[in-house]
Amino acid sequence: MARKQNTAGSRQSPRFPQTRYQGSKRRFMDWIGGHLEQLEFDSALDAFGGSGVVSHWLKALGKRVVYNDLLGFNHQIGLALVENDEATLTEEDIADIISPAPGQVYDDFIQRNFGGIYYTDAENAWLDVVAQNLRRFGCRYKRALGYYALFQSALAKRPYNLFHRKNLYLRLADVRRGFGNKVTWDRPFQEHFRLHAQRANAAVFSNGQPCQAIQSDVANVQEQFGLVYIDTPYINARGVGVDYLGFYHFLEGLIRYADWPELVDWGSKHLRMQRTVSPWVSPDRIHQAFRDLLGKFADSILVVSYRSDGIPSAEELVGLVDEVKPRVEVHFHDRYRYALSTNKRSREMLIVGSGFR
Ligand SMILES: C[S@@+](CC[C@H](N)C(=O)[O-])C[C@H]1O[C@@H](n2cnc3c(N)ncnc32)[C@H](O)[C@@H]1O
Structure with a gap:
């Protein structure tokens, strides 16, 4: 089939x-x-690729894009929607992924251990099957699209779309709710999966460039690029950073199914994974982490997304870009303020450093 090609x-x-x-x-x-x-x-x-939306946009602009993220589940998203130029999931692929294969014996790790935490027993049994079917799936891009659809389905069925608490009861309790969407939570996994597989298929295209998805601590990326886009985890003014593995450990478990038992922090109520401390969520290490990163890519155009009320402060971060780039522009997105932020000064900003020292 001829694929959508973008020049x-x-x-x-x-x-x-x-x-x-x-x-x-x-x-x-x-x-x-x-x-x-x-x-x-x-x-x-x-x-710091995350959902992949910025890479996908740059790919659409015709650039050679490298998507990077530390987490393995995000890497699958990058493979599916950035590196992948043409593979899509057929109806037959989807049927193979979402149903038990005849004669196949399945482990029931999720069902045995995650009862009452995030999903119902029947949903946990389905997740066990799909996680193992995907591991065996032949084409790596189709497998990545399958993971993408699985992650989006799993997020849609979670209160707050996160795995930070044992709170299945919020979904099941028969009470009036001021938040959430019970219809979405109760829609069967299979339906969610089909919808997100179709959406992922529709986002696949080639721009004629060899785009790539890598999984690395950003500190270890060796190649140099014309432009580096930086969107680190946010640390708020109280010093609390967004711990992505803390929020999404369950998705990481789905792609590391065979190793999952060794990765779990068995002492935690919601069976998160064991933590590693990162400079990107440590208020006392974040300034040096930015300095190192900006210095490492000082020969590239540097584009940094930031929220103006975080740590480091907006002024400090602009100063750090200014140390390595002769021309620094700062843009504010004025129409959007963070709804949940009590700090009225929280604004989305973009810092662009260019030229050579
Ligand atoms: C703010 S999110 C990026 C959001 C992304 N720009 C988007 O639009 O979806 C930060 C990302 O950085 C990743 N991350 C955290 N520490 C990292 C590290 N040391 N190296 C690379 N990626 C890291 C997290 O997994 C997370 O996906």
Whole structure:
């Protein structure tokens, strides 16, 4: 089948699917993209790729994009929607993924251990089957699309779209709710999966460039790029950082099914994974982490997304970019303020550093 092909610089390619990923820049993409379009570069690193929306947008602009993220489940998203140029899931593929294979014996790790935590017993049994079917799936891009659909389905059925608490009871309790969407929570996994598989299929395209998804601590990325886009986990003014593995450990478990028992913190009520401390969520290490990262990519155009009320402060971060780049522009997105933020000064901003020292 002829695939949608996008030529350099054209914006004809498919839009990125809706996502429930915390911190996704999807709603800011027209604004961020408007600034990226003004810059001259051929290759780009999306250093903290997350949902993949920025990489997908850069790919649509005709650039050679490398999507990077530390977490394995995000890597699958990058493979599915950035590196993948043409594979899509057929109806037959979907049927093979979401049903038990005849004669196959399945482990029941999720059903045995996660009862009453995130999903019902029947849903846990389905997740056991799908996680194991995907591990055996032949084509890595189709497998990645399958994981993408599984993650989006799993998020849609979670209160707050997270795995930070044992709170299945919120979904099941027969009470009036001021939040959430019981219809979405109760829709069967199979239906969610089909919907998200179709949305993922529709987002696949080629831009004629060899785009890539890698899984690395950003500190270990060796290659150099024309532009580096930086969107780190957010640390709020009280010093609390967004711990992505803490929020999404269950999705990481789905792709590391065979190793999951060794990764779990068995002492935690909601069976999260054992933590590793990262400089990107440590208020006392974050300034040095930014300094190292910006210095490492000082020969690239640097584009940093930031929330103005975090740690480091906006002024400190602009100062750090200014240390390595002669020209620094700061843009604010004025129409959007964070609804849940009590700090009225919380604004989305974009720092662009260019030129050479
Ligand atoms: C704010 S999110 C990025 C959101 C993304 N720009 C989007 O629009 O969806 C930060 C991401 O950084 C990743 N991350 C955290 N520490 C990292 C590290 N040391 N190296 C690479 N990625 C890291 C997290 O897994 C998370 O997906």
